[in-house]
Structures are given as structure tokens and as C-alpha cells.
Amino acid sequence: MHPQPAGTNADTSDPDTAAALLREAELVLIDLDGCLAFGEAPAPSAAAFLRMVEDRFVVLSNNSTDTPESLSDRLGRAGLTVEPRRIMLAGALMVDELAATHGDGTVALFAAPQLKEYARASGVTLVEAAASTDTVAVARDLSLTFEDLNTMLRLLHGGANLIVSNPDLTHPGNNRVPVVETGALLALLEACLPGLHPRIVGKPDPLMFLRALQRFGATPARSVMVGDNPATDGLGARCAGMPAILVGPNGSYAGVGDLVR
Numbered sequence: 237m238h239p240q241p242a243g244t245n246a247d248t249s250d251p252d253t254a255a256a257l258l259r260e261a262e263l264v265l266i267d268l269d270g271c272l273a274f275g276e277a278p279a280p281s282a283a284a285f286l287r288m289v290e291d292r293f294v295v296l297s298n299n300s301t302d303t304p305e306s307l308s309d310r311l312g313r314a315g316l317t318v319e320p321r322r323i324m325l326a327g328a329l330m331v332d333e334l335a336a337t338h339g340d341g342t343v344a345l346f347a348a349p350q351l352k353e354y355a356r357a358s359g360v361t362l363v364e365a366a367a368s369t370d371t372v373a374v375a376r377d378l379s380l381t382f383e384d385l386n387t388m389l390r391l392l393h394g395g396a397n398l399i400v401s402n403p404d405l406t407h408p409g410n411n412r413v414p415v416v417e418t419g420a421l422l423a424l425l426e427a428c429l430p431g432l433h434p435r436i437v438g439k440p441d442p443l444m445f446l447r448a449l450q451r452f453g454a455t456p457a458r459s460v461m462v463g464d465n466p467a468t469d470g471l472g473a474r475c476a477g478m479p480a481i482l483v484g485p486n487g488s489y490a491g492v493g494d495l496v497r
């Protein structure tokens with residue numbers, strides 16, 4: 237007989253409860269920035285944490301710059317071995333959603349080159365500098381220009397739908413200094429064009445959680461999310477029906493090292 241599921245009401249600030257959840261979970265969903273890594277540097281004990289949850293984890297990140305493959309390579313160079321199928325990212329998931337739902341429509345995708353390549357390979361019809369398009373899709377693009385922002389505004393003003401990879405305003409970068417995230421671009425667009433109704437793909441929307449559970453055949457009640465952001469990791473886990481263990485300045489534990497037994 238299975239032990240009773242801890243559910244979303246489990247007191248994960250209690251170290252014994254957190255340890256039991258991590259020990260018994262079918263799937264441990266672990267956030268990237270602020271949990272496993274800070275910028276390009278792995279977090280202290282990140283490798284030990286991944287060894288502890290070995291073949292029962294998936295990295296669940298609102299990262300919208302990488303593809304699972306490019307992030308797997310990047311983590312490998314930082315000394316963390318994570319195969320691409322154990323990585324779910326908001327940017328790539330947005331592209332998957334566009335590929336699944338978009339049919340014959342066109343998309344103006346503002347994203348990093350590797351995500352655009354992933355979109356083309358997934359069969360999404362991208363338009364560059366279009367006069368009009370059905371959909372404006374926004375992810376984190378480090379080469380985004382003022383002209384790009386004006387193009388977004390023009391297309392949205394013309395009636396295009398807006399889909400955004402994730403709502404985060406910032407994420408912790410190198411030396412834990414915050415860097416601008418996709419949600420800040422959304423805030424800018426909403427300030428310029430009040431009344432937008434964006435679809436936001438990443439956490440806290442439960443979609444990415446549910447896709448991860450499906451991929452590994454796990455159930456929410458017997459899974460657990462480890463994250464550093466109550467508004468995305470915590471709320472998203474609750475919406476998906478699983479408990480969350482929070483680390484970092486807004487959490488019950490300083491870092492994932494405190495969870496390694």
C-alpha cells in the first residue's frame with residue numbers, strides 16, 4: 237500500500253516532511269535559476285542534489301532562451317549532467333504549443349536564434365518584419381532592439397494575439413544580481429497597450445507541470461516541486477496539485493544543499 241499523498245498542504249518548512257517528500261516522490265521537479273544555478277555557475281550542492289534524486293527528476297524552468305539540448309550542453313560545461321529529456325523549458329514549451337495549435341497561421345517570434353531554429357524545425361511558420369501576423373510570440377532574446385519593441389507594438393495594435401513564454405520580471409544571474417526577464421517585456425507591452433490579453437505559458441501556469449508529469453508517468457500527489465519563487469514555483473505547484481519546497485531568500489531553506497541527505 238502506498239503512503240498517504242502529502243498533498244499541497246504538507247508543511248514543507250519542516251525538514252523531516254521535506255526529506256520524506258523528496259525520498260518518496262515519483263518525480264522531483266526542480267527549478268533552474270536560483271536553485272541549481274546562478275547565472276553560469278552551478279549552485280553549491282547542485283550536483284549532490286541531482287545525485288540524490290538521480291533518475292526521478294526533471295528540471296522545470298521558465299528559461300526561454302535555451303532549448304533542452306542547448307541547456308543540457310551548458311549545464312554539462314558547468315559540471316552538471318542532465319539529459320535533454322529531463323529538461324522542460326517555458327520557451328521551448330511555448331514553441332511546442334504554437335506547433336500544436338497554430339495550423340496555417342504565421343508567427344512573429346522574438347526569441348534567441350536557437351529557439352527560432354527549434355520553432356522552424358517544429359513546423360512553425362515564422363515571419364520576419366511582417367506587415368501583419370496572427371501571433372506575436374515573445375521569449376527572452378538578448379539581442380532584442382528598440383526597433384523590435386516597436387514592431388511588437390505595431391503588430392499587436394494591428395490585432396495580433398500575444399503569447400509570452402513566462403511572466404518573470406527578473407531571474408538571479410551571475411553573483412545573484414537580477415537580470416531582465418521576459419515578464420518585464422510583457423509589462424512594457426501592457427504599459428504601452430492597455431487591455432492586452434496575453435497567453436502566458438510558463439510557471440505558474442500548470443501546463444509545464446502537467447507535461448512533465450505526463451512525460452514521466454507520474455502523478456501530482458506523489459510528486460514535489462523544488463523552487464525559489466513562491467509566485468511561480470509555489471503557486472504553479474499548488475495549481476498542479478503538488479507540494480512545493482521553497483529555497484532561497486523567500487524560502488524555508490537557504491539552498492538545495494540543505495535538502496541533501
Ligand SMILES: [Mg+2]
Nearest residue numbers: 267269270464
Ligand atoms: Mg528560480
